[in-house]
Amino acid sequence: MNIFKAILLGLIQGLTEFLPVSSSGHLVIFSHLLKTNVETSAFFDVLLHVGTLAAVFVVFWKDVKSFFVELVRLIAACFRWLRNREPIRMYLERKMCLMVIAASIPTALIGLIVKKFLEDLFLSSLVAVGISLLITSALLLLSKKIPDGRKTGREMKWYDGIFIGIVQGIATVPGISRSGSTVVAGEFCGLDKDFAFRFSFLMSIPAIIGAALLELFNITAKDAANFGPYFIGMIVAGLSGYFALKWLRRMVISHKFHYFGYYCLAAGLITIIAGLVM
Numbered sequence: 001m002n003i004f005k006a007i008l009l010g011l012i013q014g015l016t017e018f019l020p021v022s023s024s025g026h027l028v029i030f031s032h033l034l035k036t037n038v039e040t041s042a043f044f045d046v047l048l049h050v051g052t053l054a055a056v057f058v059v060f061w062k063d064v065k066s067f068f069v070e071l072v073r074l075i076a077a078c079f080r081w082l083r084n085r086e087p088i089r090m091y092l093e094r095k096m097c098l099m100v101i102a103a104s105i106p107t108a109l110i111g112l113i114v115k116k117f118l119e120d121l122f123l124s125s126l127v128a129v130g131i132s133l134l135i136t137s138a139l140l141l142l143s144k145k146i147p148d149g150r151k152t153g154r155e156m157k158w159y160d161g162i163f164i165g166i167v168q169g170i171a172t173v174p175g176i177s178r179s180g181s182t183v184v185a186g187e188f189c190g191l192d193k194d195f196a197f198r199f200s201f202l203m204s205i206p207a208i209i210g211a212a213l214l215e216l217f218n219i220t221a222k223d224a225a226n227f228g229p230y231f232i233g234m235i236v237a238g239l240s241g242y243f244a245l246k247w248l249r250r251m252v253i254s255h256k257f258h259y260f261g262y263y264c265l266a267a268g269l270i271t272i273i274a275g276l277v278m
Helices: 003-018 023-033 042-059 061-084 092-123 126-143 158-170 178-188 193-202 204-216 221-253 259-277
Strands: none
Touching (some): 003 023, 003 042, 023 126, 042 204, 042 221, 061 092, 092 158, 092 204, 126 178, 126 259, 158 178, 178 193, 178 204, 193 204, 193 221
């Protein structure tokens, strides 16, 4: 792999992974329209995920730190309960940890069961990706009509987490934005806009880690020769992802999140037309 391709793919990954425009959908479009094979090695995919994950850690450091601390404490509390039936205390940080776990279960199940089938189906059809982008557009434009919610971590219910997790699993479909659909799902559940944004990206951590771990099984010895370009691609993905997250947060809080819906509408229509004439 040359450095230019590594930078380009790192930029696409970093921006579209977080902006509500679907990273997988854009990679399919890029592959078809430019007649370019965007399939990369599993090792490079893992490094791109590491880059975008680093961006999430930096932007949401307080939430991320709290999640992992409480995860360790929760595991210890479960062992104490099994040993001597010591009650498991519940408080806000621990509840949020449980909410992320609850949301991750349906995401993992849907991803493991249908991810490969959906990717194979949509990789061969620009029209299908275009239709999915129109669905993303409709969700984003709908968010403008959803009343401002007031629920934060204290008021959030377990079924809110399950629902948002199911939506995240459905976003496996290329063209359906993970960030866009989960933020809108959170707003639909009555979550405060900033909290819906934070929860969406906090629950992305297990999903990104899980995807990277699955790709580790496909790493080959040939990847060592391309480590330089791969590393540059990872850095580009992390930096572009960081700025994308900061910008997106401002868009959500300032009630401009739905603007991305117009982009997805145009991209979806153009993609469908291109798919029909190609």
